[in-house]
Amino acid sequence: QVNLAYVEAADYITEPVNREPPSREAQLLTLQNTSEFDVLVIGGGATGSGCALDAVTRGYTGLKTALVERDDFSSGTSSRSTKLIHGGVRYLQKAIMKLDIEQYRMVKEALHERANLLEIAPHLSSPLPIMLPVYKWWQLPYYWVGIKLYDLVAGSNCLKSSYVLSKSRALEHFPMLQKDRLVGAIVYYDGQHNDARMNLAIALTAARYGAATANYMEVVSLLKKTDPQTGKERVSGARCKDVLTGQEFDVRAKCVINATGPFTDTVRKMDDKGAADICQPSAGVHIVMPGYYSPENMGLLDPATSDGRVIFFLPWQKMTIAGTTDTPTDVTHHPIPSEEDINFILNEVRNYLSCDVEDSEGDVLAVWFHILGLVTDPKSADTQPISRNHIVDISDSGLITIAGGKWTTYRSMAEDTVDTAVKVHNLKAGPSRTVGLFLQGGKDWSPTLYIRLVQDYGLESEVAQHLAATYGDKAFEVAKMASVTGKRWPIVGVRLVSEFPYIEAEVKYGIKEYACTAVDMISRRTRLAFLNVQAAEEALPRIVELMGRELNWSDYKKEEELETARKFLYYEMGYKSRSEQLTDRSEISLLPSDVDRYKKRFHKFDEDQKGFITIVDVQRVLESINVQIDENTLHEILNEVDLNKNGQVELNEFLQLMSAIQKGRVSGSRLAILMKTAEENLDRRVVIPVDRSCGGL
Numbered sequence: 001q002v003n004l005a006y007v008e009a010a011d012y013i014t015e016p017v018n019r020e021p022p023s024r025e026a027q028l029l030t031l032q033n034t035s036e037f038d039v040l041v042i043g044g045g046a047t048g049s050g051c052a053l054d055a056v057t058r059g060y061t062g063l064k065t066a067l068v069e070r071d072d073f074s075s076g077t078s079s080r081s082t083k084l085i086h087g088g089v090r091y092l093q094k095a096i097m098k099l100d101i102e103q104y105r106m107v108k109e110a111l112h113e114r115a116n117l118l119e120i121a122p123h124l125s126s127p128l129p130i131m132l133p134v135y136k137w138w139q140l141p142y143y144w145v146g147i148k149l150y151d152l153v154a155g156s157n158c159l160k161s162s163y164v165l166s167k168s169r170a171l172e173h174f175p176m177l178q179k180d181r182l183v184g185a186i187v188y189y190d191g192q193h194n195d196a197r198m199n200l201a202i203a204l205t206a207a208r209y210g211a212a213t214a215n216y217m218e219v220v221s222l223l224k225k226t227d228p229q230t231g232k233e234r235v236s237g238a239r240c241k242d243v244l245t246g247q248e249f250d251v252r253a254k255c256v257i258n259a260t261g262p263f264t265d266t267v268r269k270m271d272d273k274g275a276a277d278i279c280q281p282s283a284g285v286h287i288v289m290p291g292y293y294s295p296e297n298m299g300l301l302d303p304a305t306s307d308g309r310v311i312f313f314l315p316w317q318k319m320t321i322a323g324t325t326d327t328p329t330d331v332t333h334h335p336i337p338s339e340e341d342i343n344f345i346l347n348e349v350r351n352y353l354s355c356d357v358e359d360s361e362g363d364v365l366a367v368w369f370h371i372l373g374l375v376t377d378p379k380s381a382d383t384q385p386i387s388r389n390h391i392v393d394i395s396d397s398g399l400i401t402i403a404g405g406k407w408t409t410y411r412s413m414a415e416d417t418v419d420t421a422v423k424v425h426n427l428k429a430g431p432s433r434t435v436g437l438f439l440q441g442g443k444d445w446s447p448t449l450y451i452r453l454v455q456d457y458g459l460e461s462e463v464a465q466h467l468a469a470t471y472g473d474k475a476f477e478v479a480k481m482a483s484v485t486g487k488r489w490p491i492v493g494v495r496l497v498s499e500f501p502y503i504e505a506e507v508k509y510g511i512k513e514y515a516c517t518a519v520d521m522i523s524r525r526t527r528l529a530f531l532n533v534q535a536a537e538e539a540l541p542r543i544v545e546l547m548g549r550e551l552n553w554s555d556y557k558k559e560e561e562l563e564t565a566r567k568f569l570y571y572e573m574g575y576k577s578r579s580e581q582l583t584d585r586s587e588i589s590l591l592p593s594d595v596d597r598y599k600k601r602f603h604k605f606d607e608d609q610k611g612f613i614t615i616v617d618v619q620r621v622l623e624s625i626n627v628q629i630d631e632n633t634l635h636e637i638l639n640e641v642d643l644n645k646n647g648q649v650e651l652n653e654f655l656q657l658m659s660a661i662q663k664g665r666v667s668g669s670r671l672a673i674l675m676k677t678a679e680e681n682l683d684r685r686v687v688i689p690v691d692r693s694c695g696g697l
Contacts, residue, residue: 021207024514028242030066030212032249037066037212038427039418040237040253042219042267044069045078046199046407048259050414050434052213053206057437058418059430062210066251067203068217068240071333072520074199077261078407079524080370082286082324083316085118085125085191085408087111090303090310092150106389108153110408114191115157117408120438121201123445123472125193127159128314130299131174132186133352140164140184143303147188162188173298176357187298192316195407196524197470200513201439202410208440215514216243222270223250224397235271235399244516255425257417258401262331262373271399278393278403279373281331285341286323287574288366288531293320293349293357302348311348319365319531322349335369336571342367362660365532367574375404392420400424411435441472453479458491466501471509481505496539502526507546518544518565529568533575538636540565588652588659598658601679602651612648614638621678637670 022030039055041048044067052067069075087110095103118125132147134140147162163186170185171177207213223237237252258267268275294300299314314321322345329335342364375391390405390413402417415432422429445468453464457479467475482492482505493503510525521543523529528536540562548558569575590598605613605621615634622629641649641657649671661672 016205016208017210018208020512021204021213021514023512024214024516027207027212027214028217031068031214031217031240031251034064034066034212035252036064036237037251037253038063038429039065039255039257039421040251041065041067041257041259042238043067043259043261043263044071044073044199044203044213044215045076045259045261046074046195046202046410047261047402047405047413047417048257049073049199049202049206049213050410051257051259051402051417052211053202053209053437054411054414054418054432054434055421055429056206056209056211057433058422059428063418063427063429065206065211066253067206067211067213068219068238068251069213069215070218070243072215072516072524073203073213073514074196074524075520077370077372078199079196079530080284080286080368081195081407082284082312083192083195083314083321084128084312085114085193087114087150087154087190087408088406089147089150089188089301092153093146096146096149102389104153106409107150109412110406111154111157113409113412115154115159116411116435117193117198118159118191120436121193121198121442121472123441123469124198124201124439125191127189128192128299129160129187129189129297130301130312130314131165131170132188132301132303133170133174133177134183134185135181137183140186143186147186150188159189159191162186174295174300176293176295176354177300178352178354191408192299192314194317194470194527196527196530198439200524201441204440204513205437213514216516217241218243219267219270220248222256222267222399223252233397235395235397254427255421256399257421258399259417261403262371264373264375264401264403266331268395268399268401271395271397275395278375278391278401279331280376281329282372282374283327283329283335283341284324284370284372285337285345286321286368286370287342287345287364289320289322289363290365291315291318291320293322293353293363300352302352311345313349313352317527317531322346324370329371331371334572335371336576337367337369337574341369342574364574365534366530368530368572373403390416392417394420394424398424441474444473449473449475452476457482457493458489459493460490460501463490463493463495463501463503467503467506470506478503478505478509481508496526496542497528497535499535500528500531502528502539504542504546507543508550511547511550515547518547518561519568521547522565523568523573529573533569533573534640536573537566537569537575538639588655590655590659590662594658594662595655598655599651601675602654604679605675606651612650613654614648618674625678625681627678637674640669641671 041051048067052065055063056065087107091103092107094100095107132143134143144164151158151162165185165187167182167184171179203213218241219238220241221239222235223239224233225236227234235256237250238256239248240251241248258264260267262279262281264279265277294313294315296315299312302311309326391403393401400417400421402413405413411434421427450464450468453459453467453475454461459479467478471478482503483494484492485494496502496504506526507521510521513525515521515525518540522536528539544558544561605617615631615638618634638649641653657669657672661669
């Protein structure tokens with residue numbers, strides 16, 4: 001790793017009052033039994049969690065702080081970002097071209113915050129080189145000057161100096177690049193992180209320092225009381241509802257902070273029905289593709305797409321992220337990505353990929369849609385959005401609203417917000433102490449920590465690396481919970497799904513981290529839903545079983561959790577797009593000769609001419625060629641193609657699959673590979689591969 005910039009630690013930080021975050025039940029009791037908090041934060045995203053941490057760590061005792069979140073921590077935009085910790089190269093370009101001092105200040109602030117975040121959560125973040133390919137000679141000096149200015153603005157917080165690559169060197173680093181017309185490339189450095197886990201680390205750290213934090217607590221209304229000195233009504237807390245049980249109670253506070261991102265105006269209208277909207281929501285879509293689409297340690301920036309938007313192409317968790325789009329949208333709790341956005345990203349990616357690399361819809365493993373809350377200042381005559389700048393607004397009744405900004409600057413946004421709260425509400429507190437304050441798991445982490453996990457517990461190296469990079473110095477607690485595998489090696493660590501290093505112990509530990517639903521587990525405690533929706537669905541039954549055992553769920557509750565999680569994968573994470581590739585959008589368009597060939601292959605398995613095949617049919621053919629595949633794996637293989645989920649694959653479904661494969665909409669189908677190999681080798685024993693080919697849908 002490159003040398004990180006030194007971040008000066010705070011002069012004095014009180015030690016956490018809790019070695020571990022209190023349970024959710026204990027936090028709810030604190031919320032109910034505390035007569036009045038100093039600060040109540042509404043919203044458990046990055047900014048809201050940052051506000052809670054900033055408030056609770058001020059001074060020697062900290063402000064008495066509460067945080068409530070209607071859904072799960074990081075359930076909204078904070079878990080659906082581009083995964084970058086960056087100053088914003090394009091914002092610096094705008095600042096220079098338009099002589100905009102505000103944009104310049106935002107970039108400089110973000111670069112300082114980037115260095116701080118890399119320092120306080122080293123297990124969850126790291127520097128990432130990003131390549132900017134150049135296809136015209138005149139662009140080379142133009143982009144070089146811009147990137148060098150980016151380094152210059154970073155100053156002592158510069159991660160590593162940018163540099164120029166020749167065409168041949170650029171192709172060495174990024175062999176997937178299109179060679180034609182390539183002149184060279186410029187490489188600069190930004191940061192990358194695991195966004196949902198970072199958000200969770202902020203919230204857990206706040207809880208350890210004494211903040212009463214609770215997810216699945218919805219604010220139903222704001223409480224108000226009359227100020228005896230002025231006679232005006234002032235916000236004095238909130239009526240909260242436990243979404244899981246339906247219980248309601250009041251949480252009183254001297255100051256209420258609204259940090260609800262795209263839902264900012266909803267809370268502002270609870271305070272004042274006539275309040276003007278300040279949030280202008282913008283939608284962005286990201287897609288996840290197999291890791292071979294990008295080098296393991298270098299990203300790519302397309303500064304000028306066909307419609308002027310910027311697209312990143314980044315390695316993340318051994319996969320490749322491509323995004324994002326930027327279009328106006330309505331605010332919704334369950335944003336659904338559109339096929340149009342997916343195709344736009346694929347088309348732009350195609351412009352940069354070598355002709356040797358064919359991208360297809362079948363290689364889209366997951367998709368997500370996030371809503372950014374761009375803001376306008378309600379006190380300004382200019383109604384245009386303030387880009388990614390943030391504002392702190394104070395209503396007539398004392399409600400503090402923090403809106404806008406970006407992930408990277410969450411800490412400075414929180415500092416500005418709490419500074420305002422202290423001043424407006426006359427709270428007794430010292431200055432912010434969050435610069436240099438380690439987040440949960442970061443203090444005793446080291447790059448070699450995973451080796452101790454392998455040596456002390458007998459974990460696989462890949463699993464150990466994953467645990468160290470996800471939990472930091474708390475990885476040992478997860479390892480202690482790991483189940484014995486019954487194998488010679490690894491000794492412990494039963495995986496949830498074979499292709500990913502997530503283990504069953506993480507489900508048990510995730511409950512300690514306030515996971516309440518199966519969706520929490522597949523999307524934010526683990527990141528399976530963001531990496532491969534098919535794998536996430538396969539892991540769901542076991543996850544629900546483990547959570548049900550820990551949380552005493554009834555059979556009805558387990559079924560409900562399974563159904564909710566499957567709907568989440570289907571609508572919000574791209575599974576719907578996968579299904580449409582095989583049904584609505586994939587009519588069978590095969591040559592008659594191809595249809596006959598595939599029917600013959602199908603009937604080798606469907607001996608009884610039923611018109612469908614089941615696990616029993618596949619097992620019979622495999623046994624005839626002396627090949628053994630366990631029943632669970634076979635069930636998973638058929639489930640990938642069984643769209644109506646009736647436990648069997650009809651001839652029509654099989655032909656749709658083969659048609660979609662020919663069109664490039666589906667790749668790496670294990671059933672197609674297995675049936676073809678079995679047909680070719682019915683008379684001799686062979687090893688049939690059943691692992692996913694890149695995990696393609």
